[in-house]
Amino acid sequence: MKIPTEPIGSIPRPTSLVAAITALSNGANLTDLYNEAISDTLKELEKTGSPVITDGEQTKSSFATYPLEGLTNLAPEGMVINFEDGHSRQLPLLTSGPFRYGNYAVKYLTAAQKQTKLPVKQAVISASALSLIYPQSGIEGYTQAEFMADLLDECEKDIRQCLQHGAYKVQMDFTEGRLSLKLDPSGGVLKHFIAVNNQVFDRFTKEEQQKLGVHVCPGGDHDSTHSADIDYADFLPDLFEMHVGNFYLQLASEPDRVKVLKIVKQYLKPDQKAFIGVIDVLDPVVESTEIVRDRVLEAAAYIPLNQLGTTDDCGFSPFCDDVSTTRETAFAKIKARVDGTRLAEERLFS
Numbered sequence: 001m002k003i004p005t006e007p008i009g010s011i012p013r014p015t016s017l018v019a020a021i022t023a024l025s026n027g028a029n030l031t032d033l034y035n036e037a038i039s040d041t042l043k044e045l046e047k048t049g050s051p052v053i054t055d056g057e058q059t060k061s062s063f064a065t066y067p068l069e070g071l072t073n074l075a076p077e078g079m080v081i082n083f084e085d086g087h088s089r090q091l092p093l094l095t096s097g098p099f100r101y102g103n104y105a106v107k108y109l110t111a112a113q114k115q116t117k118l119p120v121k122q123a124v125i126s127a128s129a130l131s132l133i134y135p136q137s138g139i140e141g142y143t144q145a146e147f148m149a150d151l152l153d154e155c156e157k158d159i160r161q162c163l164q165h166g167a168y169k170v171q172m173d174f175t176e177g178r179l180s181l182k183l184d185p186s187g188g189v190l191k192h193f194i195a196v197n198n199q200v201f202d203r204f205t206k207e208e209q210q211k212l213g214v215h216v217c218p219g220g221d222h223d224s225t226h227s228a229d230i231d232y233a234d235f236l237p238d239l240f241e242m243h244v245g246n247f248y249l250q251l252a253s254e255p256d257r258v259k260v261l262k263i264v265k266q267y268l269k270p271d272q273k274a275f276i277g278v279i280d281v282l283d284p285v286v287e288s289t290e291i292v293r294d295r296v297l298e299a300a301a302y303i304p305l306n307q308l309g310t311t312d313d314c315g316f317s318p319f320c321d322d323v324s325t326t327r328e329t330a331f332a333k334i335k336a337r338v339d340g341t342r343l344a345e346e347r348l349f350s
């Protein structure tokens with residue numbers, strides 16, 4: 001396709017799998033349920049016509065916590081992220097060093113690649129998000145500087161393994177970017193987060209950086225957001241300072257898309273691509289192909305065609321127990337994205 005289109009990552013898990021995970025009653029069955037969920041997800045994604053697919057994050061605990069699975073040096077009382085509808089998610093806190101990932105994303109990538117011939121994209125969590133697990137009171141015998149050095153090494157390893165195993169793209173999820181402006185309106189925390197992640201990206205060559213991307217959104221859990229009230233205009237100029245070639249931007253659910261597109265046009269650098277969200281993942285209504293086409297045409301008025309791509313606003317279920325959207329709806333919305341992007345292409349390249 002002339003206008004590339006890619007998913008973000010997660011697909012709602014099958015209800016039978018969610019029931020088994022949340023009950024934690026029958027561990028023996030989980031492996032089978034996970035394998036079924038992966039193969040069914042890949043099959044359904046292939047049917048949507050999407051030229052690039054993911055494993056739907058069927059076996060991740062969440063987009064943010066997968067590296068922490070199995071670690072024993074964590075306590076449950078970390079940072080709380082509040083969503084508009086009143087629910088919250090909480091990060092754990094590290095209790096001792098050294099910090100090592102319990103689990104690397106390449107595991108998901110290679111499991112998916114075994115079952116599909118299509119290119120597979122892999123999402124990883126940002127170093128900035130995981131930096132929040134170091135306690136403000138410190139850890140005796142393991143300084144914050146030592147922790148950050150370990151974290152950068154681990155985040156690099158997480159990405160590099162995926163590149164080495166042929167990931168089509170490696171996308172860093174950076175949902176805390178926009179949220180940071182809520183916690184620190186001065187933008188100091190945002191600039192710090194970006195600098196931390198750039199320390200990871202700078203370990204890759206310019207060619208490798210073209211395979212790396214960043215996804216941003218106002219959060220999307222149980223069909224609710226954590227930072228939609230923060231103005232995109234305050235966030236985007238800094239975002240394009242990240243040393244990657246691809247930006248996966250929530251946009252369909254923005255109240256004033258043109259205002260956002262004008263800022264993207266102003267700050268997008270020549271070696272960067274903007275993948276515009278044309279599917280509102282929080283809206284249960286499936287977009288028509290014409291609506292998607294019109295959203296692409298709208299974006300094409302501001303973004304050079306050779307730098308324009310489409311995506312969904314976010315993953316459909318970043319946390320494993322989120323079943324607010326059905327799998328059927330998610331696949332139908334992805335098909336609408338692919339078909340609508342094609343329709344727009346016919347207009348733009350005719």
Ligand SMILES: [Zn+2]
Nearest residue numbers: 216217314315
């Ligand atoms: Zn997102």
